[in-house]
Amino acid sequence: DIQMTQSPSSLSASVGDRVTITCQASQDISNYLNWYQQKPGKAPNLLIYDASNLKTGVPSRFSGSGSGTDFTFTISSLQPEDIATYYCQQYDNLPRTFGQGTKVEIK
């Protein structure tokens, strides 16, 4: 299985701050990576696919980059509604695997 390692596991930032989450794959997955947002008590919601493509309707403050084994997810200006846990997920290989999640809180 491809292991996905996210860091940090949690972070606290102020409204308006730039927030960055990293995701590292245990092997080269090209750009076959998605990012999801999960709010408490809700199902995950796709934000970014193919490492850097924003799903239609998702605010432009969210962005993703990277390829190979190292990926980055950024919120350019943190908003109160962005409080959630964020997961990366690889689709280069089966079984599909997710990172352990990064919980984002407001300071």
Added chain:
Amino acid sequence: QVQLQESGPGLVKPSQTLSLTCTVSGGSISSGGYYWSWIRQHPGKGLEWIGYIYYSGTTYYNPSLKSRVTISVDTSKNQFSLKLSSVTAADTAVYYCAREVLAVADNWFDPWGQGTLVTVSS
């Protein structure tokens, strides 16, 4: 737009079989281009992919669960189902059904069902 809804018992006894159904509305499960998937989340933990089924009946299961998992599809009802046998407390989780979109070179899970909590307890 396409919506998914899980249904099934919220409480299962140890050693029994967990059975859940996902009903798809707003689109046909037979339209192709999608894997119909099950994913679970242990309380307070991350996401674990269980497996998928294609409308034709082709399946793929996570090797970690393969010996206990069966996913089936009923195209006439626009539903797909999960059976997990010989459950233990370690199978207590929120179970999600999700559609994996098969784009030209990319895949993603969208949409997801709301999730259903299944507790394994006597």
